[in-house]
Amino acid sequence: MRCRLPAHRPTHRAAPWRASARVAAWASVVWAAAAVHAGGTPPVSFAHKDWALQCDNTRTCRAVGYQSESGDSExxxxxxxxxAGPGTPVQIELQVSTEKASPAALHLKVGSLSLPGLQGDTPRIPAQQVPRLVQELLKNDEATVAAGKDPWVLSLAGASAVLLKMDEAQGRVGTPGALVRRGTRAESSVLPPLPAPRVNAAVPVAQRKADAAxxxxxxxxxxxxxxxxxxNGDDPFRPDQVQVYRLTERKVLLSVPCAMGAYNFSQLLWLANDRPPYQPVLLDDxxxxxxxxxxxxxxxxxxxxIGDCWFVREWSFDGKGFVLARESGDSLCRGFAGGAWQLPVYVTR
Structure with a gap:
């Protein structure tokens, strides 16, 4: 029902991508490299059929399911x-996309469970209904969502594999709180949450009139x-094409427009001194x-x-250079204008 477009124009150094599977493969490699570079373990990413999983660097996991790619549902x-952690609850949210006006309420049905009157752009399933809903998701092939006479069909193909992977990533397999394979192993054995790294962001000093020169x-x-x-394209290194930004009393950032694709744009960035020797250093990552x-x-x-999936990364200046501050993405491209969800991969404080 909602369109979530990033506030800035899309950028990335890689060439334009057209196949969502190819983008997901690229993103998983970048995410893993970023996590290792930041001193953590690679985040868990997994997809099977119409479902996907993304766990971030704190071990919080998010599983998403969509309509069948081969079906005709909106x-x-x-x-x-x-x-992460023993005894943590599961939260479930629902979202639909339609060219009509946003429905006032949604009615979710799966197996013997019927949940009418779900309100809001992304209604949350009542907490007391979550355990039963999870069991119905694992037992059935599809769920239906309706608003009046308008139907949507949610595929459950891949749900069991993805939720099992979520249990594995959080160390829940064989415990009473597991979603898929429950057992008698102590709940206290579940992996604890990991602290989000702290980023000490620094605000750049004011720009000077002479910086453009x-x-x-x-x-x-x-x-x-x-x-x-x-x-590609015309010479991007012309002085009228680049931007110079003041960072500190002696450091500046040089931004050079680099490549324009079908719908992605990239820039190259250098950190440099503001007087000779300039010694510009390319920021590769x-x-x-x-x-x-x-x-x-x-x-x-x-x-x-069509903009139904995005991959977003953000770096903060810490007074000396740029450090990764957050990273997120859509696991599957399934027709939501602006993307259905942004699933965190790397988070900081």
């Missing part, structure tokens, strides 16, 4: 969220051979639009032209 999605000498100091072949008000670089990659 977009519908269910999201299950569970934090640094573009020409900074460009002259670049090692262009190191980025040969990454950019940082790419996107810089916001001087917050000191953040944000990259948003659109998985398909």
């Amino acid at each position: 977009p519908v999605s269910l999201r299950l969220t569970r934090e 640094l573009a020409k000498p900074l460009i002259a100091a670049l090692d262009r051979a190191s980025v040969e072949g990454q950019c 940082v790419d996107g639009d810089f916001d001087p008000a917050t000191g953040t670089v944000r990259s948003a990659m659109k998985g398909r032209g």
